[in-house]
Amino acid sequence: MDILIKGGRLLDPVNERDGLYDLWIRDGKIWKVKEQNTDKEESDASGEDCRVVDASGCYVMPGLIDLHVHLRDPGFTYKETVDTGAEAAAHGGFTTIVAMPNTKPVMDEGHRVSYVHNKAKMLGLINVLQAGAVTKGMRGEELSDIESMVKAGSPAISEDGKSVMNSGLYRKAMKIAKSLNIPVLAHCEDINMVEGGVVNADKDMAAKGWKGITNAVEDVIVARDILLAKETGARLHLCHCSTKDSVRMVKAAKLDGVDVSAEVCPHHFTLTSADIPGNDANYKMNPPLRTKEDVEALKQGLHDNIMDVIATDHAPHSEEEKLRTMQNAPFGIVGLETAVPLTISELVRPGVITPLQMAAKMSTNPARILGIDKGNLAEGKIADVTIIDPEVEYTIDKNKFRSMGKNTPFHGRKVFGEVEMTICGGKIVYAADRMKQ
Ligand SMILES: NC(=O)N[C@@H](CC(=O)O)C(=O)O
Numbered sequence: 165m166d167i168l169i170k171g172g173r174l175l176d177p178v179n180e181r182d183g184l185y186d187l188w189i190r191d192g193k194i195w196k197v198k199e200q201n202t203d204k205e206e207s208d209a210s211g212e213d214c215r216v217v218d219a220s221g222c223y224v225m226p227g228l229i230d231l232h233v234h235l236r237d238p239g240f241t242y243k244e245t246v247d248t249g250a251e252a253a254a255h256g257g258f259t260t261i262v263a264m265p266n267t268k269p270v271m272d273e274g275h276r277v278s279y280v281h282n283k284a285k286m287l288g289l290i291n292v293l294q295a296g297a298v299t300k301g302m303r304g305e306e307l308s309d310i311e312s313m314v315k316a317g318s319p320a321i322s323e324d325g326k327s328v329m330n331s332g333l334y335r336k337a338m339k340i341a342k343s344l345n346i347p348v349l350a351h352c353e354d355i356n357m358v359e360g361g362v363v364n365a366d367k368d369m370a371a372k373g374w375k376g377i378t379n380a381v382e383d384v385i386v387a388r389d390i391l392l393a394k395e396t397g398a399r400l401h402l403c404h405c406s407t408k409d410s411v412r413m414v415k416a417a418k419l420d421g422v423d424v425s426a427e428v429c430p431h432h433f434t435l436t437s438a439d440i441p442g443n444d445a446n447y448k449m450n451p452p453l454r455t456k457e458d459v460e461a462l463k464q465g466l467h468d469n470i471m472d473v474i475a476t477d478h479a480p481h482s483e484e485e486k487l488r489t490m491q492n493a494p495f496g497i498v499g500l501e502t503a504v505p506l507t508i509s510e511l512v513r514p515g516v517i518t519p520l521q522m523a524a525k526m527s528t529n530p531a532r533i534l535g536i537d538k539g540n541l542a543e544g545k546i547a548d549v550t551i552i553d554p555e556v557e558y559t560i561d562k563n564k565f566r567s568m569g570k571n572t573p574f575h576g577r578k579v580f581g582e583v584e585m586t587i588c589g590g591k592i593v594y595a596a597d598r599m600k601q
C-alpha cells in the first residue's frame with residue numbers, strides 16, 4: 165500500500181528542508197517529496213491502493229531514534245519486555261531504539277544480542293538495536309566479546325548503569341571500538357564519589373534528609389572519558405548529561421577536535437530537584453534532577469548545538485519498587501511516551517530550539533552517531549516517518565502508556581505536542597485515534 169502524507173510541515177535536516185512538502189511512500193521507501201500546491205492534480209492522483217494521510221498543522225519528521233532505552237529483557241521482564249518496549253516506542257514516535265546492556269544476563273556475547281534482535285524482528289514493529297556491554301557481566305574486570313556482538317548487529321558498546329572505573333581497561337575498549345568503527349556510549353559516574361547519594365547534593369535535598377550526589381560525580385568521568393577519546397581517537401557519546409560543567413567540557417572538547425557527542429534527557433531539561441514533592445521515588449533517577457543553573461546550561465547547550473541529542477533513558481521499574489522510600493527505590497524513570505510532548509512544550513514552543521533542531525536531535529544526529537542510513541527523508545530512503553501535531557494540548561496519563569513501566573514524574577502534567585502517526589519501513593506502526601481510518 166502507498167501512503168501519501170499531505171499538507172504537513174516537512175522537517176528534514178540532512179536535506180535542509182523545512183517547509184510544506186507532501187511525502188509519498190511506496191514499497192517501504194520514500195518515493196516522492198513534492199512541494200505542496202505545485203502540481204495539485206498529480207499529488208491528488210492517488211491510486212487504488214493509496215492511504216492519504218492529512219498532516220495539515222503537523223510536523224513530518226524522519227522517524228525518531230532513541231539512543232538510550234532499557235528494555236529489561238531478558239532477566240527483568242516484570243518491568244518491561246522487548247515487545248512492550250517496542251510498543252511504547254512506536255506510541256512515542258520512535259522507529260529505532262538502542263537498548264542498553266544491563267539485562268540479566270548482561271549483553272556481553274553475540275548470541276545474547278541475537279536474542280533481542282530476533283525477538284524484535286518477530287514482533288516486526290520498530291527497529292531495536294542492542295548495545296553490547298564493555299565488560300563481562302558489567303563487572304568492570306575484563307572486556308566482553310565485543311567483536312561477536314558487533315557481528316550480531318550491535319551498533320555500539322556501553323556500560324550504562326555504571327562507568328568502567330578502570331581507565332586502562334576502558335582505553336582498551338575505546339581502541340577496539342575505534343577499530344570496529346562503533347561509538348562508545350558513556351555513562352559518567354565516579355562510583356567512589358557517590359557515597360550513598362540518591363538525589364542532587366543541595367540544601368533543599370539535605371533538608372529533607374536525603375543524601376546527595378554532587379555534580380563532580382559526573383564531571384570527573386566526563387573529563388576522563390573526553391581525554392581517553394582524545395588519546396584513542398574513539399567516537400565518544402556522553403549519555404544523560406545533567407551538569408553545567410558537562411556542557412562546558414563538551415564545548416571545549418569539540419573545539420579541540422575530539423570526536424564527542426552528548427545527549428540530554430527530557431527530565432533533565434524540564435525539572436529541578438526543587439520540583440521533587442514529598443517521598444516520591446518517581447523523581448529518582450541517575451543522574452539526579454539538578455539545579456536551575458544546570459537546567460539553564462543544558463538548554464543553552466541544546467540551543468547552541470553543543471548538545472547533539474535528546475534521548476529518553478527510558479528506565480522502567482515496577483510499581484512496588486517505586487513505592488519504596490527515596491533511599492531504597494531503584495533509580496530511573498520511563499521516557500519513551502513523554503519525550504515528544506516534553507520537547508515540544510519545554511524547548512520548541514518557548515523557542516529554545518527550532519522544530520528543525522528537534523528533528524536533528526531526535527533523529528538525524530542519533531543516526532549519524534550510530535552510523536546508520538536513517539534520519540533522512542530523501543527520495544529512495546527507507547520510509548521511517550513520525551508525524552507530530554505540536555498544537556494538541558492534553559494531560560499526560562501514565563495509564564495510557566504501552567510501557568509496563570508507569571514510573572513517571574509527569575503523570576497529570578499539561579503538555580503540548582501529540583504523536584499522530586509512526587511509520588516504520590513504510591508500515592503504519594502507530595496511529596492516534598483521529599488518524600485511524
Ligand atoms: N538512569 C537510571 O536511573 N537508571 C538506569 C541506569 C542508567 O541509565 O544509568 C536503569 O537501568 O534503571
Ligand SMILES: [Zn+2]
Pocket residue numbers: 324325326351352403404450451
Ligand atoms: Zn546511565
Ligand SMILES: [Zn+2]
Pocket residue numbers: 232234264324325477479
Ligand atoms: Zn540508562
